[in-house]
Amino acid sequence: DQQVKQNSPSLSVQEGRISILNCDYTNSMFDYFLWYKKYPAEGPTFLISISSIKDKNEDGRFTVFLNKSAKHLSLHIVPSQPGDSAVYFCAASASGGTSYGKLTFGQGTILTVHP
Amino acid sequence: DGGITQSPKYLFRKEGQNVTLSCEQNLNHDAMYWYRQDPGQGLRLIYYSQIVNDFQKGDIAEGYSVSREKKESFPLTVTSAQKNPTAFYLCASSFRRGGGNQPQHFGDGTRLSIL
Numbered sequence: 001d002q003q004v005k006q007n008s009p010s011l012s013v014q015e016g017r018i019s020i021l022n023c024d025y026t027n028s029m030f031d032y033f034l035w036y037k038k039y040p041a042e043g044p045t046f047l048i049s050i051s052s053i054k055d056k057n058e059d060g061r062f063t064v065f066l067n068k069s070a071k072h073l074s075l076h077i078v079p080s081q082p083g084d085s086a087v088y089f090c091a092a093s094a095s096g097g098t099s100y101g102k103l104t105f106g107q108g109t110i111l112t113v114h115p
Numbered sequence: 116d117g118g119i120t121q122s123p124k125y126l127f128r129k130e131g132q133n134v135t136l137s138c139e140q141n142l143n144h145d146a147m148y149w150y151r152q153d154p155g156q157g158l159r160l161i162y163y164s165q166i167v168n169d170f171q172k173g174d175i176a177e178g179y180s181v182s183r184e185k186k187e188s189f190p191l192t193v194t195s196a197q198k199n200p201t202a203f204y205l206c207a208s209s210f211r212r213g214g215g216n217q218p219q220h221f222g223d224g225t226r227l228s229i230l
């Protein structure tokens with residue numbers, strides 16, 4: 001049962017344009033969402049997060065949008081740069097209870113930014 | 116510099132042997148986690164520990180064991196009972212506060228290959 005899904009295995013964009021990565025979840029108990037960036041043979045690097053009490057969080061070129069009713073979140077990168085080329089994972093957690101601090105990850109989306 | 120150190124980066128073992136992967140952190144984080152990544156898949160949780168001398172099974176704990184005798188260390192043993200141990204193993208840590216809604220920070224991983 002895939003509770004966090006990234007339905008696009010890959011995305012290709014031109015440098016300077018916007019990259020939009022999407023993520024859907026099924027567990028209504030999730031209340032904290034994160035995006036990670038990963039290069040080959042390295043560990044994921046935390047990018048940005050959002051709590052379920054918000055619908056938008058911005059950090060520089062990265063903005064995460066949360067639509068709770070649709071159980072959908074997206075990561076916008078603008079402008080996209082070649083150095084952004086990596087695998088992007090979304091993750092979710094539910095606070096409290098036995099799931100305390102436990103992250104559930106999507107399958108990842110490979111972003112390629114062309115010069 | 117504070118961070119998470121996983122060693123070794125590459126590990127080769129014969130089938131039927133147990134092998135232990137090291138994870139050390141100097142971030143003063145309370146919680147530590149082990150994930151496994153297979154090609155084309157997201158990260159799957161093996162074990163996690165919220166405090167010293169306590170740990171819980173994740174989604175794919177069969178064939179693995181852990182210990183948490185020190186706050187800084189969370190070694191993972193891949194036993195001979197693990198049917199398909201060849202994978203990329205990632206260790207992470209986080210603070211234990213805010214209802215569990217804290218980003219996890221990752222090491223650079225250990226790639227285990229069974230010969």
